[in-house]
Amino acid sequence: MTDDAPGSAALDGTQTLDEIFMAKALALAELGLYTTDPNPRVGCVLVRDGQVIGEGWHVRAGEPHAEVLALRSAGGRARGATAYVTLEPCGHTGRTPPCADALIAAGVSRVVCAAIDPNPKVSGGGVQRLKAAGIAVSSGLRAEAARDLNVGFFSRFERGRPFIRLKLAMSLDARTAPAAGGQLWITGEGARADVQTWRARSSAVLTGAGTVRIDDPRLDVRLAYGPWVRQPLRVVLDSELSCPAHARVFAGGNALIFAASDAAGDAAGDAAAGAAGDAADDATRRPSDEVGKVAVQRVPRSARGLDLHAVLGHLTALEVNELFVECGPHLAAAFLESGLVDELILYVAPVLLGADAAPLAALGGLDTANPLMRFDFREQRLIQNDLRLVLTPKRN
Secondary structure, eight states: OOOOSSSOOEEETTTTTTHHHHHHHHHHHHHTTTTOOTTTEEEEEEEEETTEEEEEEEEEETSHHHHHHHHHHHHGTTTTOOEEEOOOOOOOOSSOOHHHHHHHHHHHHEEEEEEOSSSTTTTTHHHHHHHHTEEEEETTTTHHHHHHHTTTHHHHHHSSEEEEEEEEEEEETTTTOTTSOOOOOOSOHHHHHHHHHHHHHHHHEEEEEHHHHOOOOOOOOOOTTBBBBBOOOEEEEEETOOTTOOOGGTTTBBBBEEEEOOSSHHHHHHHHHTTTGGGSSSSTTTTTGBBEEEEEEEEEEEETTHHHHHHHHHHTTTTTTTEEEEHHHHHHHHHTTTOOOSSEEEEEOOOOOTTTTEEEEOOOOOOSSSSSOOEEEEEEEEEEEEEEEEEEEEOO
């Protein structure tokens, strides 16, 4: 941690006051896990003479940031206080005025921030603005926790693409659907409810045309956060525009179809979109600009269907931070083989489907020279009668 002011004395030889108050700020930030998108999840705690005098967390884009809400709750007591904030206070005018200016105007004496904002419009600028006003600033305390909470936000700015989670469900013999075809729930209600939480924190949920035609999923969120529900963008990769217009994934709009650049015609897309056609050619527009429609975006083909990097480029332009992929074995293999999976969310049901059933992923190219695709276990959890594994691919 870089620090321009002395840290607090250790408590019980383990935690400092700074660590305790930053942990509280992180807990506040987590309250925005399902609501802040595309903004980061941020919490702020104001402390004076060892006592919390104000706190806040960012709820929704366009609404006040965590620092502003904490300052409002503290009022005049904020003068001379220390602000603990999980992400560098912004120093520019975006949807709201600069938070750095609000802290300066309130007269805080010290700011402790966990992580520096990766957005080039902010990165380092907020800290410099505070220092120029004579405020002591330290950064780096619990930085990894702040990054983990905003893993997609950091990925979008640092890697130029969303953080991608691939969700799959399988039997004990690593099969995903019966050989005879048709719909079959492999996992129980608990696991399916758990999937809702992953969708809810995501900017977009993506699937393939085959899944839409066979399973007709809704891919929506059925969890309420107070009086409202934030629905992620629903994305379908449909090279030939083959999905039926009445598919449930398109209901209510806020959906985007990616089709091949050379696909013959777009009648299905027009029908689903209400004559939207290629309305998403301007990929800088937010999905909310297409309310009541389904936009169609053309991208180049690849060996496995569509160019996933082109797809991700468009989604990045739409400020997609976390992308949740729920799909069949062929699209799953395409993401895995392209090295585009950051986390694998795998639900294992205690059933057997047999050797002729659909595989987990239709992987190719694994041979004696490259025989394994390896993962690390990050988390294991029993959800009713199913096992949920969270795995991260090993990068060579």
